Amino acid sequence: MALKGILRPGFIQLRVLDMDEALTHYIDRVGLNEVSRSDDGRVFLKGWDEFDRHSFILREADQAGIDLMAFKVDSDASLNDFTRRLNAYGVATDEVPAGEQPGVGRRIGFTIPSGHRIELYADIEMSETHPAIENPMIWPVEPRGMKATRFDHALLYGPNLNEVLDLFTNVLDFSLAEYVDTPDGKLAIWLTVSNKAHDIAFVNHAEPGKFHHAAFFLESWNDVGHAADIMTHYNISRDVGPTRHGITRGQTIYFFDPSGNRNEVYAGGYTYYPDNPTRRWSADQVGRGIFYYEGELNEAFLSVVT
């Protein structure tokens, strides 16, 4: 294979204030499928177009936000290799034993300079409701609600973006697809480990470990419009959109789950290759970079995080 090492965002674990409300939101409205619940109360979900057992995990807690984001690597050998490279770089790692999440093998965890916990793992069971392999139909069953196909990426807020960038590009083999350049340094960075325009992104923020949004991939601008119809119909709190990002070119809506965690539905985006030049946004154009049609940031973009 030609895609090696870290393959994709594997799963994210978010904290929600009320699990029942959260499940109505993510299952009935966003369109994820429930996979299982663990004894400690976590609920495991996935999009209809994902082969892996789960990709989105909810945990009830007193405060919303992110527990961790994990990436799937291509092999156990890669997992060992990344562990060595992280340790050699000076990043301490711990190991979560296989089975802590149902169907998931051992995970290597570490804290990045922005204050977030990142994990890597090589093994996860295939979903019982994965896309068909023998003479597949387009979808196993008609998608529901906003028709989320997969957990696509996350945007995290925290300090030390230069260190985060160095770690992701030099140790974890990500590429810097785009960044916002200001006189005070990089305001934001978009990182990819694939042909997607981004797999994870960061915005500079004083408080570490904060969560801006988790994005679900939709198939088209039409589905983005349909998602907006659903948001108004069910009185889901919308932040901004339907609009487009200049950065990544994705078509988008930001909205909130009942606990205040921001979600995104995202369609399109260009095809990235590692020999593409990094795209640079100057401080005076960042508004158009984030919200291509509005040409300016809304107040919430830089301030509302969980």
Place this chain on the structure above:
Amino acid sequence: MALKGILRPGFIQLRVLDMDEALTHYIDRVGLNEVSRSDDGRVFLKGWDEFDRHSFILREADQAGIDLMAFKVDSDASLNDFTRRLNAYGVATDEVPAGEQPGVGRRIGFTIPSGHRIELYADIEMSETHPAIENPMIWPVEPRGMKATRFDHALLYGPNLNEVLDLFTNVLDFSLAEYVDTPDGKLAIWLTVSNKAHDIAFVNHAEPGKFHHAAFFLESWNDVGHAADIMTHYNISRDVGPTRHGITRGQTIYFFDPSGNRNEVYAGGYTYYPDNPTRRWSADQVGRGIFYYEGELNEAFLSVVT
């Protein structure tokens, strides 16, 4: 970077019977941009969303068809490595010196068991009209005609599919995304070296070196419909579509250039990862695999090639 070795289909060179007619077709209707013409009469073209200098080459000749398809690799070291692996596998390679195509470095060429010439290269100049890097707009100028964004993939016809498959997966690091399984062996294979559902595909065919189609990527099903409007308006010969492939899930139209070379406009398609299982189509379902809505092959699919 995490995408290593062969990155993508870099360019394809097709033979056309009348260059002026071909340029009207590919520039005014398909929407490619002309880059340059060489002294030997070749014309170099590209899609608006490609960074490389060119991706589509036309050569006037007495017979339509394909001269070669070339893949861009990530580095000169990879180029040397693939050369060694090809030779060790028993495939003879030749070297085309830098500059044989304007702006392109040395190329390693070889003939695969289906009778097609494949080339690899590591260096190509960046296009003068590449997508912007500083505060980019969505497109440099409004796309034209069918709004082709890039040369996306090709489907080739020839014998010895098992050998082709072995070469592409074991020497060139491609993955087999899907195949059609018949009692007489594999009828067709879809190979990818990226997150695209396919970068090149082959159908079993007695005569070697034949060309089925070159595909141009469009952004949406709406653009596919718009392309169909353009085909009728300008009396472009259409083969089939708008329809959808069960294989890759792409939304599609097959049509012909004035020389009889088949083109495709293609949108959508799933996101592939190398740990996805290979999808298998049985002989009795191949019709739905190729043309999801029609459920059967049209007569031209297996017989009309150049």
Place this chain on the structure above:
Amino acid sequence: MALKGILRPGFIQLRVLDMDEALTHYIDRVGLNEVSRSDDGRVFLKGWDEFDRHSFILREADQAGIDLMAFKVDSDASLNDFTRRLNAYGVATDEVPAGEQPGVGRRIGFTIPSGHRIELYADIEMSETHPAIENPMIWPVEPRGMKATRFDHALLYGPNLNEVLDLFTNVLDFSLAEYVDTPDGKLAIWLTVSNKAHDIAFVNHAEPGKFHHAAFFLESWNDVGHAADIMTHYNISRDVGPTRHGITRGQTIYFFDPSGNRNEVYAGGYTYYPDNPTRRWSADQVGRGIFYYEGELNEAFLSVVT
């Protein structure tokens, strides 16, 4: 009001061979809603975006086909006026008393020269699930299946098209939007009583009273593609499409209900005004007129009717 007399296709009554299969088709797949069942076994349905109580009626019988198509007129005075004009023109009318269909007032029925029964009525109850009137949402509930918004029009086959045209334009105040002109006379006529490109159409056919298709309106070309996905998923017999009509410009799929009655999903179509010139299609261009992309009729178009 400025739209006077006949307002729209009000309902159509079709015969089906198996009611359960028919209801699965029209409710679960096409997306109509069931309104009620009468003691004689008829089932009354409607699209989600219709105010009237019902618009689509199924009756179980030994043979598929059409019982009648009815138009809603703006007032009882208009109903009397049309009755007088029909009788004066030499068309015999009968009256179906109020209540023969639940919630529908008296209907005036007559046979047109193509052998079809047409009815007019002024009164029908408003649906209990009509689009909201107070602070309406876009839809009352998320549309289902192919997301049919309404019964839109029908195409009927029968003889005596000149007489049908004269009756519809001179007595019933329709306009001729388009027609196919052949050396043997009009092959087909598209008639409208509104801003829609057609409300009813006829194709010349030796056998009287035949049914070609009933069409359901969809909101977009994207919904047409989604409908095609549903057809393949549920193994619904498809005739042709997704494609486009040159005539009316509508985007379309023809398919069949389990009894063999042809359905259409239809989106787009131009906005017609009665001062628009009638569009004429010559015999050699009728293929493009019916199927704009294919440029020729398929065999079923002129021969398969119920």
Place this chain on the structure above:
Amino acid sequence: MALKGILRPGFIQLRVLDMDEALTHYIDRVGLNEVSRSDDGRVFLKGWDEFDRHSFILREADQAGIDLMAFKVDSDASLNDFTRRLNAYGVATDEVPAGEQPGVGRRIGFTIPSGHRIELYADIEMSETHPAIENPMIWPVEPRGMKATRFDHALLYGPNLNEVLDLFTNVLDFSLAEYVDTPDGKLAIWLTVSNKAHDIAFVNHAEPGKFHHAAFFLESWNDVGHAADIMTHYNISRDVGPTRHGITRGQTIYFFDPSGNRNEVYAGGYTYYPDNPTRRWSADQVGRGIFYYEGELNEAFLSVVT
């Protein structure tokens, strides 16, 4: 014919501060076609899908805004009839002789209680570039820019909405499709004379004769998104959108011409019939009625007019 009396918005005449800038905007960006220029400097434009000679008129002046909006009626007899009804109602009319606009017959003009000049006319030449009548293609030439198909409707601001409503419904035969109901009376009314959800609308405003926007019809939500891409690309001042109206259900962007006149691109919208109930919006829901996704008015909506 069944559509009688007033058929449609025929043309609107706007004042612009700089004709060259205005023409770049309306022709190159919005996609209208120039028809002719008159000796007094007016420029006559039309959308590609209109049969009439022109539908959009620009006049250079010191102040932006609206000169007049005119409706086409079905016949000279209707023109006389409306004149009689207006006069009997107490509205003074004047007559603009045939030829004052090139290709347009005599026009009956009057001032409505909101302070706007409205005209009626029965005769206008057919455009030389009208949609084809013999074996028509979907479009005469590929649409350009935002691909405006026609001048669709206008929203006007002024006082005396009750009187305006009475005049339009009782004298001019319009229907009230929707209105915003507040404790202080009707804030806004949407009036239709066709199957369109609105042909003209009014918002209550102290100053008479003000102009809120003229709308151009697009074919789809995809074209609305494309229009937004064009606005950012060419730095066109955008007011709000892409979004949707709860009222009419249209998909929309508000933006400004270089003189500050607001434009709208508008797609979709429900099919109206005169027997539909009038939809009522309460004061607390007007935000969602105007901007369905945002759920609230932006500051400009009620204040920025020309």
